[in-house]
Amino acid sequence: MSGPLSGIKVIEIAGIGPGPFCAMMLADMGADVLRIDRAAAVREDRPERPPADLLNRGRRSVGVDLKHPEGITTILQLVGQADVLMEGFRPGVMERLGLGPDVCLERNPGLVYGRMTGFGQEGPMSQAAGHDINYIALAGALGHIGRRGEKPLPPLNLVGDFGGGGMFLAFGIAAALVERASSGKGQVVDAAMVDGAAVLMTMMHGFREGGFWSDERGSNLLDTGAHFYDTYETKDREYVSIGSIEPQFYAELLRLTGLEGEELPSQMDRTQWEPMKERLTAIFKQKTRDEWNAIMEGTDVCYAPVLNIGEAYEHPHNEQRGTFTKSHGINQPAPAPRFSRTPGSIDRPVPHVGQHTDEALTSWGLTTEALQKLRSSGAIK
Numbered sequence: 001m002s003g004p005l006s007g008i009k010v011i012e013i014a015g016i017g018p019g020p021f022c023a024m025m026l027a028d029m030g031a032d033v034l035r036i037d038r039a040a041a042v043r044e045d046r047p048e049r050p051p052a053d054l055l056n057r058g059r060r061s062v063g064v065d066l067k068h069p070e071g072i073t074t075i076l077q078l079v080g081q082a083d084v085l086m087e088g089f090r091p092g093v094m095e096r097l098g099l100g101p102d103v104c105l106e107r108n109p110g111l112v113y114g115r116m117t118g119f120g121q122e123g124p125m126s127q128a129a130g131h132d133i134n135y136i137a138l139a140g141a142l143g144h145i146g147r148r149g150e151k152p153l154p155p156l157n158l159v160g161d162f163g164g165g166g167m168f169l170a171f172g173i174a175a176a177l178v179e180r181a182s183s184g185k186g187q188v189v190d191a192a193m194v195d196g197a198a199v200l201m202t203m204m205h206g207f208r209e210g211g212f213w214s215d216e217r218g219s220n221l222l223d224t225g226a227h228f229y230d231t232y233e234t235k236d237r238e239y240v241s242i243g244s245i246e247p248q249f250y251a252e253l254l255r256l257t258g259l260e261g262e263e264l265p266s267q268m269d270r271t272q273w274e275p276m277k278e279r280l281t282a283i284f285k286q287k288t289r290d291e292w293n294a295i296m297e298g299t300d301v302c303y304a305p306v307l308n309i310g311e312a313y314e315h316p317h318n319e320q321r322g323t324f325t326k327s328h329g330i331n332q333p334a335p336a337p338r339f340s341r342t343p344g345s346i347d348r349p350v351p352h353v354g355q356h357t358d359e360a361l362t363s364w365g366l367t368t369e370a371l372q373k374l375r376s377s378g379a380i381k
Contacts (some may be wrong), residue, residue, distance in 0.1 A: 003030020003335075003344040006176065009074070009364075010084040011036060012068075013099075017132075017157070017164030017195065019088030019116045019238070022053035025170040026084070027058030028335035028344040033352065034360055037076065039065040039381040042354030050349035054332045058346050062361060063354025063381040070379035078364055079104045081110060084173055086114035088244035091121045101188045111174040111186040115207045116169050118160070120192035132160035132193070139164070139197035144204065145314070148225065150217030164196025164218045219270075228253060228267065231306055238289035242280075243302035257283050354381055 042063040169191035207213035244253040267270035328349035335344035
């Protein structure tokens with residue numbers, strides 16, 4: 001394994017969405033992540049092609065029955081030599097299984113115990129079911145995403161699950177590992193998607209406190225209220241993005257759209273944003289996206305074509321930087337961020353459930369005899 005987290009051993013109690021995303025980031029950076037999948041989900045007839053669930057890339061999968069006493073004992077054996085354990089159940093589930101933080105930290109005082117939930121470990125809604133859309137709604141983020149006069153528009157599940165959830169948990173785990181280097185002690189990292197999504201909105205809170213942000217959706221600088229920060233349809237029914245906020249970039253937008261020299265309102269005159277947007281809408285529809293690319297791409301307009309996934313793979317900039325890669329036969333984003341000495345990498349394809357039970361448990365110190373007993377009892381598969 002390569003990467004800045006090489007040598008770090010992580011136990012991932014399998015879940016969905018933000019938890020696997022966090023584990024993927026740790027694995028991309030070189031951590032040895034052992035994914036604990038349900039033994040009941042193990043298939044004997046595995047296809048040769050790896051699964052396409054890319055959030056599970058870069059790690060080995062072990063099939064364990066967490067309702068079997070010997071399955072729990074096995075996990076606790078692994079905890080004794082792990083640096084990190086991460087889980088994404090509702091509050092209290094790991095405690096009921098016998099794998100709560102008190103038990104695990106007693107077994108291994110240096111363990112970083114990462115917890116991923118939507119609403120957090122406590123609070124009136126901590127036990128409620130939810131998804132990204134609910135968490136970013138409660139955090140005050142979703143209410144500001146969308147156009148004026150229209151309903152809020154969920155930005156896929158990027159803000160809650162992955163930005164406010166998995167990425168914050170990965171950051172919390174990394175920070176706790178840094179702190180452990182001086183204290184020698186582990187701790188619990190409580191990552192809640194509501195909390196993370198709220199932190200992602202920090203700049204908007206500052207704008208609001210400073211009197212520069214309205215609670216009316218679609219009427220502000222960055223929420224499609226401004227004509228110089230929006231997307232526009234082109235002649236061939238594609239789209240381009242414009243982000244000409246600074247005066248010098250706005251001047252370039254006016255020049256390349258042919259508006260330079262006209263008697264125009266001040267850029268920050270909000271009363272004229274809508275009329276200016278109508279003018280730009282008409283202008284951008286006069287040329288195709290490729291024609292606008294030829295005019296604006298690489299300039300200081302702050303411009304980029306709006307691409308779908310397949311088009312993003314083929315864009316020259318992404319190709320040159322290697323933003324995307326084809327690993328183990330599957331197209332996917334490459335690890336990020338980048339490191340000058342210890343680059344991250346995708347060292348393993350997405351595993352089939354339980355594919356590495358014997359291999360991984362042996363490498364973590366279990367004997368062949370112990371594996372045979374666990375398999376015979378049904379604790380592992």
